[in-house]
Every structure is written in structure tokens, then in C-alpha cells.
Ligand code: SF4
Ligand code: SF4
């Protein structure tokens with residue numbers, strides 16, 4: 001089983017549109033959306049939810065006023081200044097470390113695991129999909145990502161699917177790290193802008209740090225061909241495989257408005273052909289064809 | 301006055317708005333790039349005299365001589381950063397949230413202070429803008445502590461523009477929570493709208509007034525406009541999709557430096573923000 005994660009460092013580079021298009025071209029695969037904070041893939045794939053599960057994340061403290069003697073010890077031990085002078089916990093500031101709970105002499109701190117989001121197993125017109133939704137302002141996105149990746153792997157194994165196509169989150173922090181560790185390869189989608197180049201270097205460094213092979217695809221390359229060349233020489237320097245260039249085309253947005261992938265919206269266009277050939281390059285790359293089984297070390 | 305520039309979805313033009321807004325005003329201000337995972341503002345506002353400061357956070361170091369392997373620390377730790385194997389404590393520093401609970405609870409005073417590097421804060425000057433940005437160390441998972449360090453540079457009475465990270469989870473909330481007004485940058489597409497709805501919900505939970513900037517205003521469809529009307533969200537600026545704008549952005553240019561007309565529009569945007577913030581205060 002192989003796992004390809006599409007990431008971009010910077011958001012808004014067309015990652016989700018492309019992931020959906022690839023998924024429509026792949027066979028024997030399933031989708032996973034690990035952008036649990038702002039998941040969008042379902043808007044194109046219109047999944048039918050088969051199973052809905054609660055995600056129980058970390059705990060947060062609540063002080064039960066009736067049991068509290070007002071000794072003030074909790075405010076002293078809380079490193080996150082989450083408890084005010086009336087001994088009320090601000091849930092936004094609370095890190096869920098449980099230190100107040102451990103030290104309160106009156107056992108006045110309630111500290112229960114909470115529901116922090118939901119995750120789903122679904123079917124789409126292009127195969128199964130595992131996705132999730134993290135509650136607003138919640139932490140533990142990394143934990144939720146690890147959970148749904150694990151589920152995707154189990155589902156793939158059960159159904160003998162060979163490939164997991166994952167729509168990853170933006171950035172280089174906890175959800176991204178959780179999305180790429182142990183994956184077969186990442187595809188970095190980049191736009192030809194100074195910020196695109198800057199962010200690509202950082203995710204490429206991250207992939208290298210976790211020893212994940214990385215490929216690069218340039219989207220909207222014709223918006224600045226000089227910058228496209230700069231990106232390509234950078235990828236060469238970093239020894240990354242450039243799999244192709246996609247021109248700027250409003251058809252991607254129109255396809256999105258219509259809830260379709262580009263392959264459905266404009267099947268015989270030049271754009272569709274470009275996406276198709278990029279997918280062929282990716283699919284036949286050594287990272288996704290190598291025989292040896294990769295053990296996927298997923299974090300708890 | 302602290303204004304956060306945020307967006308549910310990445311790549312909607314948040315940095316374009318924060319940097320052009322900062323550049324167009326004619327008064328001293330602080331621009332803080334809190335998108336520490338992928339800071340970009342410095343590519344547009346190119347600060348001079350950059351000073352770099354390494355930021356780090358507490359992680360435990362166990363004194364094996366004193367430790368008895370009682371497990372109290374590992375039982376307390378909510379983040380699986382400590383494990384006891386035999387009578388030895390293993391520390392996984394990258395999982396530690398620096399609550400210092402292990403240090404407080406250890407009966408043998410065996411937990412000592414160590415450090416994990418979070419990243420750096422770079423501070424410099426560009427014309428009237430005093431500019432700082434955080435740069436998360438590659439491999440570091442937690443961005444909120446570094447975001448908080450960048451925000452600790454805010455002093456009372458400062459005029460501050462914050463470039464917030466995308467999304468609605470803890471990093472974005474951390475960046476927005478200190479502000480008096482949130483400017484939400486979005487685009488009129490299904491993805492843009494879907495992510496905006498989530499962000500508006502988050503901003504409302506924080507009880508901070510907000511307004512919209514619609515970027516690439518002529519692509520996509522009308523749903524966003526219907527939503528804004530229904531929810532009573534003021535649209536404070538629209539930026540059309542133009543190849544020239546995309547090109548200026550792609551090479552790290554500022555719109556307001558290329559055209560006086562855009563400077564006027566961003567000055568108007570600032571006036572609209574002040575007005576919307578004042579109205580929100582009255583209605584509270
Ligand atoms: S430590 Fe317990 S009893 Fe003391 S103030 Fe805090 S909650 Fe109340
Ligand atoms: S759980 Fe930790 S962060 Fe939350 S209030 Fe208690 S001590 Fe503070």
C-alpha cells in the first residue's frame with residue numbers, strides 16, 4: 001500500500017482541486033482529507049457518509065465553584081494564565097495540561113476528555129473516503145490526523161486498495177507533520193510567487209527532515225515564468241522530482257463552483273490532458289511503484 | 301487598536317491585505333506576522349536592520365541520580381512526553397507542552413529545566429512600520445507558543461496589524477484573540493465561502509467584531525455575497541482578479557507602491573475598519 005500526500009506549505013495553491021482530479025484518475029485507491037481544520041475536499045467529492053464517529057481529544061479544566069475554597073494554588077501552578085481571580089477557567093487559554101487538577105487540594109477541578117471533532121468513513125463517486133472535522137478553536141489536530149490516517153490504512157488494507165491519496169493541510173506545524181510522517185511520498189504544489197518559493201523551501205525541508213520523498217508540481221506557472229524557472233532550479237538543487245507545470249486557468253474555479261473535478265468539468269480540454277500526464281508521471285514514479293513494503297509508523 | 305488579518309482558507313490574499321494596509325498608512329505602526337509556519341509578509345515589506353532572536357521553551361531534563369522511577373511525572377503528563385521504562389524516565393521533548401507539571405510533582409526534585417528551540421523572532425524597520433515576524437523551526441510542531449511570543453511585543457496604545465495563520469484551530473485563535481477587529485480575507489468560491497463560515501463562527505466565539513475583504517472578487521459565484529448580507533457582515537474592500545495584480549504579488553511587490561489609486565483604497569479600508577469597530581462597540 002502506498003500513500004501520497006498533497007501539500008503546499010502555503011494554502012490556496014489549488015491543492016484540493018488537484019487532489020480530487022488525481023483521485024478521479026487513480027484506480028484502486030481511497031481518499032483521505034487531513035486538512036481537518038478547513039476541509040474542502042468533500043465539496044468536490046460529495047461523499048455519502050456511511051459511518052460517523054466522535055473524536056475524543058484532550059481534556060480541559062473546569063472549576064466547580066461549590067467545591068473551591070479559593071486557596072489560589074491553581075492560579076499559581078497554571079503556566080498558561082488560564083484561571084482568573086474568580087477561579088474560572090478560560091477555555092481558550094486552557095492548554096489541558098491537568099496541573100491544576102493534580103494539585104487542587106479540594107478536588108474542585110473537573111478534568112474530563114471532551115469531544116473535539118468528528119470523523120467519517122464515506123463513499124464517493126471515485127471510491128471510499130475518510131475525512132474529519134475538528135471543532136472550532138480545538139487543539140490536537142495532529143492527533144485527529146493520525147487517527148484518520150490510521151483508519152484510511154485499515155480501510156485500504158481491508159479492501160485491498162493500493163493507494164491512499166491524501167489532501168494535506170497548509171503550513172509546517174503539527175497537522176502537517178502528522179500528515180506526512182511515514183507516507184510514501186509528498187507532492188508539493190507551488191505557485192510561481194516569491195512567497196510560493198519561500199514556503200516550498202520550508203515544506204521541502206520538513207519532508208527531508210522526516211525523510212519523506214518529495215515531488216513538486218507548479219500551478220499557474222504562466223503567471224510568472226521567471227519565478228517558475230527559479231522554482232525549478234531550486235527543486236533541482238534540492239534534488240526533488242518536478243512532475244509538471246499547470247497553466248493558470250479559470251476552469252478550475254468553474255469546476256469547483258459546479259462541484260466537479262476538472263476531469264469531469266472539461267474532460268477533453270488541454271488542461272485535463274496536462275493533469276492526466278502529470279498524474280501518470282506521479283503514479284509511475286519510483287516512490288509509488290517500489291515493491292518493498294513500507295511499514296507506516298503512525299504516532300499514537 | 302489591534303487589527304488581525306485572517307482567513308479560513310490559505311492563499312486568499314491575507315498577506316497582500318496586511319502588507320498593503322500597513323504600507324498605505326502614514327503613521328507609525330507595528331506589523332506582526334504571526335503566520336509563523338509560513339511567514340510571508342517580509343517578502344513584501346522588506347525590513348532593514350533585521351535582528352534575530354532565538355525563542356525556546358521549557359522541556360524537562362531528568363536527573364537520573366535523583367530519580368527513583370516513581371512514575372508520578374509520567375502519570376501527570378497529558379501529552380505522552382514522559383514514559384517510564386523500568387526505573388528510567390524517557391523524555392520525548394518534541395511532545396512537551398511546557399506546563400512544568402512534572403517539575404512541580406516530582407518528589408525527588410529530579411526534574412530540571414531544559415530547552416527546546418521554537419524558532420526565531422526577526423525584528424526590523426521599514427519606513428513607518430516596525431515589523432516583526434516569527435519563524436517556526438522546521439520540525440517544531442507547536443506554533444501557538446511562538447505566536448504568543450511575537451504578540452508579547454505589543455505595547456498599550458500601539459497601532460498593530462497582525463497577519464494571522466489560516467484556519468480555525470488553535471494557532472489561528474491564538475493569533476486573533478488579542479485583537480479589537482478581525483479583517484477576514486476570502487474569495488467568492490465554494491471553498492472560500494465554506495472556510496469563511498467556519499472562521500466567522502470562530503471570531504464570533506471570541507466576540508470580536510469583523511468585516512470582509514473579498515479578493516479575486518470577480519471569479520466564482522454570488523453565494524458569498526448572499527451569505528455576507530444574511531449575516532450582516534460588512535464588505536470593506538473588494539479586489540478584482542487582474543493579471544497585473546497577480547504579477548505584482550508574484551514578484552513580491554506592493555500594490556500601493558505601484559498605484560496611488562490602491563493607496564487611496566487601502567486608506568479607505570482603514571477608515572472603514574475604524575468605523576465598523578466603533579459601530580460594533582456602540583451596539584454592544
Ligand atoms: S486550587 Fe482548587 S480549591 Fe484552590 S482555588 Fe484552585 S480550584 Fe479552588
Ligand atoms: S489544565 Fe492546565 S492550562 Fe488548563 S487551567 Fe489547569 S493548569 Fe491551566
Ligand code: SF4
Nearest residue numbers: 377396397399400402
Ligand atoms: S512539562 Fe508538562 S508537558 Fe512537558 S513533560 Fe512535563 S508534564 Fe509533560
Ligand code: SF4
Nearest residue numbers: 367368370371373406
Ligand atoms: S516524578 Fe521524579 S522521581 Fe518520579 S519518575 Fe518522575 S522524575 Fe523520577
